[in-house]
Structures are given as C-alpha cells and as structure tokens.
Amino acid sequence: MVGKDDILKIAKLAKLSVDESKIDELTKDMGEIIEFANTINTAVTNVESEDFDEINNIVNAFHQDEIAESYDRELILKNREGGLDGYFFVKRRSEK
Amino acid sequence: MSWELVAGLETHVELSTKTKIFCSCTTEFGGEPNTHCCPVCVGLPGTLPKLNEKVVEYAVKAGLATNCSIRNISKMDRKNYVYPDLPKAYQISQYDKPLCEGGYVELNSGKKININRIHIEEDAGKLVHQRGDIYIDYNRGGVPLIEIVTEPDFRSMDEVVEYVEKLRLIMKYTGVSDVKMQEGSLRCDVNISVRKQGEKKYGTRTEIKNMNSINFIAKAMEYEFRRQIDVLESGGEIEQETRRYDSGLNITESMRGKEDADDYRYFREPDLVTISISDEQIDRCKKSLPELPQQRLKRFVEVLGLPVDDAELLIKYQKVADYFEEASAGVESPKTVSNYILSQIFRRFSTESEKEEFNISIPPEYLSVLVILAEKKKITSQVARNTLEKMLDEGKTALSFISEEDMQGVDEDDLRRLCQEAVDANEKAAAEYLAGKEKAIGAIIGFIMKYSKGKADAALAAQIVKEIITKEI
Structure with missing residues (x-):
C-alpha cells in the first residue's frame, strides 16, 4: 500500500518538488502502478526462466572470439568530464 | 582439546x-x-x-x-x-x-x-x-x-x-x-x-x-x-x-x-x-582435452620409469615436460634425459617463471643425440656433461664439440695402466678405502679422470681400482 510518506520520500530521492495539493492524486496513481506491476506474479507461475527463450527459439546468441578495435579513450571518458590522467576519477568524499 | x-x-x-x-x-x-x-x-x-x-x-x-x-x-x-x-x-x-x-x-x-x-x-x-x-x-x-x-x-x-x-x-x-x-x-x-x-x-x-x-x-x-x-x-x-x-x-x-x-x-x-x-x-x-597433469605424472613414473619426485618436477612446468618427452624419444633411459634437465639445464634458470618459459638454446633432438652417444658408450658421462654445457652456451649439436679423440675413449689396457698409477699415487686413499671408508675411492677416480681428460669410463675405472687395491693386500 502506497502512502503519502512514500511519495514524499521518492520525491526527495528523485530531487523533485511536489505540490502539496497533488500528493493525494500521486498516491492514488502510484498505488495503481504498483498494483499493475503485481499482476506479473500471477503470470509466471510454474514457468522456468529459460522457457521464455523458447517463445522465440532464441538460444546461444554468441559473439566470436575476434578482437575489434576499442574506443578512443577520450570518447570513453567523455561522460566523466575527461577523467584524470586517463582514469575515471572519483574524488574523496568530504569529511562533513 | x-x-x-x-x-x-x-x-x-x-x-x-x-x-x-x-x-x-x-x-x-x-x-x-x-x-x-x-x-x-x-x-x-x-x-x-x-x-x-x-x-x-x-x-x-x-x-x-x-x-x-x-x-x-x-x-x-x-x-x-x-x-x-x-x-x-x-x-x-x-x-x-x-x-x-x-x-x-x-x-x-x-x-x-x-x-x-x-x-x-x-x-x-x-x-x-x-x-x-x-x-x-x-x-x-x-x-x-x-x-x-x-x-x-x-x-x-x-x-x-x-x-x-x-x-x-x-x-x-x-x-x-x-x-x-x-x-x-x-x-x-x-x-x-x-x-x-x-x-x-x-x-x-x-x-x-x-x-x-x-x-x-x-x-x-x-x-x-x-x-x-x-x-x-x-x-x-x-x-x-x-x-x-x-x-x-x-x-x-x-x-x-x-x-x-x-x-x-x-x-x-x-x-x-x-x-x-x-x-x-x-x-x-571431452575428446579435445589433452593428457592432464596427473595422468602424465602416472605415465612418467609407470611407463618411463622416473622416480616420482623427478616426474613431479617435470610436469610442474608444461614446456619442460614437453621437452623431456621429445628428448626421450629413441633413448634407452629417459631417466638420463630427466637428470640432465633437472640438474644441468635447470641450473641455468633461477626463477620459477624462467623454468615456466624454458627458453633453451638447443632443440630436444640435440639432447637426445647426446644421451644416445653416452648410452652407447661412445663418450663418457664426463665428456657428455662438458659437451652439454657448450651446447647450451652456443646452441649447437653435440657433434660440433665432440672430437674423434673424445669418441675413442680410453681402451681397457690403457685404463688398467692408468688405474695402477692412480693407486700408487694415492696410497693414503687406497688405505682408507681398505679400512672401510668407501668414499675414499673418489680421490683415485678423480685422478684417473683428470689424467684421461674425462675420457675414461668412471664406472669401469672404479671396478678396476677396487680389484687392484684388494689384490695388493
């Protein structure tokens, strides 16, 4: 059961501001989403996970052991502001 | 407890x-x-x-x-x-x-x-x-x-x-x-x-x-x-x-x-x-699997007649074991090949990874020929050891270093004369041997090997020396 506190907690984690007047509506929506997700529990009983693949007859999608050129390092590090000295860099957390 | x-x-x-x-x-x-x-x-x-x-x-x-x-x-x-x-x-x-x-x-x-x-x-x-x-x-x-x-x-x-x-x-x-x-x-x-x-x-x-x-x-x-x-x-x-x-x-x-x-x-x-x-x-x-180390160990011991300790040392380094197998082809005693590898050749490698890599200047068939020459008594074990050192240094065959003189060895009459001289020159060692100190004979054999330039058959020399010493009592 989703409550008002859950909505506030999720909003905080997601760094979203939520209008007080919308909370009831969001609580109801979120409850319905969870309810819908729960239906999957009734759908998969007695089915082995690998049986899913038999629906499409897909097994053994392999790549062959042949080397392809890797990406330029600049491109690889681009998402992390270029990294530092060729490395991904994680700065020490402050002691606060 | x-x-x-x-x-x-x-x-x-x-x-x-x-x-x-x-x-x-x-x-x-x-x-x-x-x-x-x-x-x-x-x-x-x-x-x-x-x-x-x-x-x-x-x-x-x-x-x-x-x-x-x-x-x-x-x-x-x-x-x-x-x-x-x-x-x-x-x-x-x-x-x-x-x-x-x-x-x-x-x-x-x-x-x-x-x-x-x-x-x-x-x-x-x-x-x-x-x-x-x-x-x-x-x-x-x-x-x-x-x-x-x-x-x-x-x-x-x-x-x-x-x-x-x-x-x-x-x-x-x-x-x-x-x-x-x-x-x-x-x-x-x-x-x-x-x-x-x-x-x-x-x-x-x-x-x-x-x-x-x-x-x-x-x-x-x-x-x-x-x-x-x-x-x-x-x-x-x-x-x-x-x-x-x-x-x-x-x-x-x-x-x-x-x-x-x-x-x-x-x-x-x-x-x-x-x-x-x-x-x-x-x-x-399953069919593509090679012989596994334990099976190889068993074969080295049971079929090739190696002591377990020697076999374990050989199989520990796959390249060494492969080399041993190739060098043993055609020889009478694989144990002799193993001895050369584990003593003389291993002395040249100081680390485990060097033994693992086993970078050696002579192919296994060169070692094989050397062992066969020694087995057929064409050369003495001393000449074989000296020759192996040179082979390893220069990466050449045994025959590149063995002279005709080396191959001739020392005939038995000459060897008997040399043994007599050796006993005469080492009276103290002969007396100690007679007194029960078996190792004393080593000094006499050393004398013989020195004066024959390593060409005498050490085993035969030891036998003759013992005959001379005991006869002289």
Whole structure:
C-alpha cells in the first residue's frame, strides 16, 4: 500500500518538488502502478526462466572470439568530464 | 582439546580468450588505462552484452578436467552490488544454473576435494587508491573469469596449497588460462573457520579475499586460523565478515561484513539468452582435452620409469615436460634425459617463471643425440656433461664439440695402466678405502679422470681400482 510518506520520500530521492495539493492524486496513481506491476506474479507461475527463450527459439546468441578495435579513450571518458590522467576519477568524499 | 581448521576455496581463473566476455575488446594484460574499453564494458546505458562462445567452451573444458558434470541448459544472472569497479552496479555472473557442477580434484593422499560448481562471470575494473581518491581503469572490466567453488573440505594449509597447485596445473594443461598468478590470472578467496576436534557443526566463517600467491594464501590462513582460536579461547565470538590479507604486516584485517546471496539480489540477466549445450558438444570438448597433469605424472613414473619426485618436477612446468618427452624419444633411459634437465639445464634458470618459459638454446633432438652417444658408450658421462654445457652456451649439436679423440675413449689396457698409477699415487686413499671408508675411492677416480681428460669410463675405472687395491693386500 502506497502512502503519502512514500511519495514524499521518492520525491526527495528523485530531487523533485511536489505540490502539496497533488500528493493525494500521486498516491492514488502510484498505488495503481504498483498494483499493475503485481499482476506479473500471477503470470509466471510454474514457468522456468529459460522457457521464455523458447517463445522465440532464441538460444546461444554468441559473439566470436575476434578482437575489434576499442574506443578512443577520450570518447570513453567523455561522460566523466575527461577523467584524470586517463582514469575515471572519483574524488574523496568530504569529511562533513 | 585441539582445534580443527575447516576451509573452502573460491578460485577465480582468468580465461585465455582473445576478447572480453560480452564485447570484442581485447583482454590483453596491461595497456594504457581505459584503452581496452567500449560502451559495453564500461556499462553505458542502452548497450547490449553478447556472450563470447569461447568462454563457454573453456569453462566446459575446465569443468570436464575437474570431473564436473556439465549442464545442458544454463543462463546468466545479475549480481547487484555498488562499488566503483563495476560501472553497471551489477556483475553479470551465474547464480542457480552454473555451467559445471559436482566435480573434484584428488590430492596425493587420495582425498578428494569436492567442487561444488564452476560458473562464468565478468571481471571488475581495477581501482587505484591515492590519498582517498579513486582512479579507475576498466581495461580488466569484462575480462572472462571462471569461479571454481569447493566444498569446505580442507582440513590443513598443506591441503589448500596442494589443491591450488594442482588446479593451476590443470588449467594450464587444458589451455583455458595462462594462470599467471603474478598478473592476477588466478586469485583465491578462502573461507575459513575453526571448530574443536570431533565437533560436527561448522564454526562461523570469515572470508579472506583476493590472494594471488600460494605463499600468501598459506600465510594468511595460518594467521587467520590462530586469530580465530585466540578470539574463541578468550571468550569472544567470530564475526562473519570479509577480511583482507596485508602481506607486509602478515595479518588479516576486517574489510566489511560478509554478504550472503540474498544481499546481492540476484535475478536473471534479461539481456542475455539461454545457453544450450548439447551432449555432442560436451563430447567434443571431452575428446579435445589433452593428457592432464596427473595422468602424465602416472605415465612418467609407470611407463618411463622416473622416480616420482623427478616426474613431479617435470610436469610442474608444461614446456619442460614437453621437452623431456621429445628428448626421450629413441633413448634407452629417459631417466638420463630427466637428470640432465633437472640438474644441468635447470641450473641455468633461477626463477620459477624462467623454468615456466624454458627458453633453451638447443632443440630436444640435440639432447637426445647426446644421451644416445653416452648410452652407447661412445663418450663418457664426463665428456657428455662438458659437451652439454657448450651446447647450451652456443646452441649447437653435440657433434660440433665432440672430437674423434673424445669418441675413442680410453681402451681397457690403457685404463688398467692408468688405474695402477692412480693407486700408487694415492696410497693414503687406497688405505682408507681398505679400512672401510668407501668414499675414499673418489680421490683415485678423480685422478684417473683428470689424467684421461674425462675420457675414461668412471664406472669401469672404479671396478678396476677396487680389484687392484684388494689384490695388493
């Protein structure tokens, strides 16, 4: 059961501001989403996970052991502001 | 009452594939940081992994070589944990349907160390810690691993060391890994607990992570065994936790509370399809397996007549054992070949990795010819030894160094004359021999070898000298 506190907690984690007047509506929506997700529990009983693949007859999608050129390092590090000295860099957390 | 050690091992072996487990980046060791990477192995959103077929083949071979049964149907799972060495915040591994299950490795004592499972998974990146900052290199991220998990069957450090050495050799012989421990291709986690002798229930275990040296494994276990006993004897309790071994201080220290499977929230990897292996494929893998180290050891002892210790030393280094086999072809006594390798040739290598590489200037057939010449008494063993040194120095055949004079040896009449001279010149040694000091004869034989320039047959000379000394009484 989703409550008002859950909505506030999720909003905080997601760094979203939520209008007080919308909370009831969001609580109801979120409850319905969870309810819908729960239906999957009734759908998969007695089915082995690998049986899913038999629906499409897909097994053994392999790549062959042949080397392809890797990406330029600049491109690889681009998402992390270029990294530092060729490395991904994680700065020490402050002691606060 | 004394305490008993109970230990189990998880061994990570890096497979010798050319490419990573889920992408086609190279697995080459080293390289500038983050130059063996692509969007798949740095875990960028929207990328899809694709399993390397060779990884499956190598894992099946490793399983067959350790007496495991192979699953016809297998799958990959996500193991979730958050740490910077895993860019996706999960590792793709196998949970409830590993490729191989239920094998064993047999120790010299006949005891079997049971293998619970062997599964495939991706390696994590490498972290460099500097003043609290972390530098991450994902070159190693996605390199294929097998994890070999034993039951808690070890009862001593010696058993663990023997098992790791045997496992290392099996992986090397099957060609699934180069098992270079110094490069981290074989790393062990040890689960260890203690209990009073005779007790059935296991004690609380700790896990010592990521050791890549057999020496460190033994030392870390020794320390942890003592530490746990000290804690229990002083009334404390063992905490289930993960510890690391500090080789500088020779201690283990706590890293974090130990996770159980539930903490990892395993679930099926939805981006990878089922792995299906037919019985025919398993058979093909079985047939492609080479002779395994233990079988080779048995053959060297039972068929080629080597002492067990010599055979063990030879099979320990695959290239040396191969060389020995080739050099033994056509000789009467493989033991002579083994003697030359283990004494004269091994003296030229000072480290384990040099023996492993076995870079030697002469091909095995050159050694073979030398041994045959000695066996047919064309040259004496002394000449053979001297010649081998020159061959190794210059990489040439035996006949490049053996003169006609060397081949002639010393005929028996000349040898008898020389023996008489030697006895006359070494009266003290002859008297000591007569008084029961067998070794004294060595001085007389030394004299003969010196004056015959090493060409005399030492065994025949010893026989003649003994006849002369005893006749002279």
